[in-house]
Amino acid sequence: MGESLLRKHTLLVGNLESRVREEILYELFLQAGPLTKVMICEDKEGKPKSFGYVCFKHKVSVPYAKALLDGIHLYGRPITVQYWTGMFRSSNGKV
Template sequence: MTTRIAPGVGANLLGQHSAERNQDATAYVGNLDPQVSEELLWELFVQAGPVVNVYVPKDRVTNLHQGYGFVEFRSEEDADYAIKVLNMIKLYGKPIRVNKASQDKKSLDVGANLFIGNLDPDVDEKLLHDTFSAFGVIVTNPKKILHGGCSAKPNARQSLSRNFLF
C-alpha cells in the first residue's frame, strides 16, 4: 500500500531539502499544460509505481506553476518504469516530457545538436525521442524545420518534402 504525502506539502525537491529525497527515484516532468495540478500528476504517476512526493514549483507572483514538476517514487526502478511508459503521453493535448531528474543544471554533460535528414514521413517526435533517449537525456525535443530554413518558397518546399528534423 502506498502512503500518500499531500502534494505541495513538505520539501522543495530542488531546494534546501534535496538531501532528503532519493535523486535516483525522482522523475522530471516537463511541458505541462497550465491546467495540470499536483493532484493530477499524482493520480497519473501512481499508476506506474508507488509515489512518495509530487512537487510542481509555482511562480511567486502569479502563483501558477512553471510548466514542469517532479515526481519522487519509492525506488529507482519505479521511476525508470514511469519514464518509459508515461513519456510523451498527452495531458490536455500536450505531450508531457518525462526524464530522470538532475540535481543541478551545472552537472549536466555538455551535449550536442543533432541534425537528422531523409526521414520517413511516418517518423514522429515520440519515435525519435524514444530512439535517441537510449543514448542520454534529450534536452530539446525534435522539431520540424519550418520552411526548411530557406527564404524562398520553392527551396522550402523541397526541404520540407525531404522530411528534415533537427
C-alpha cells in the same frame, strides 16, 4: 532520504499545461509505482510553471514510469519525462 538517493527516485516532468495539478500527476504516475512526493513548481505569483517533480518510493519504478509516460498527452500537450539530475528549488530560487 539523501540527495543522491533522492535523485535515483525522482523524475522531472516537463511541458505541463497550466491546468495540470499535482493531484493529476499523482494519479497518472501512481500507475508506475508508489509515490512519496509530487510537486509542480510555481512562479513568484504562485502560478504553476510548466514543470514539476515526481518522487517514487522504489527506484525500480523510475525507468518504468519514464518508459510508460514520456510523451503522453495531458490537456492536449505531450509531457516530457526525464531523469532528475539537479537540485530542488523553491519558487524564490532557494534550495
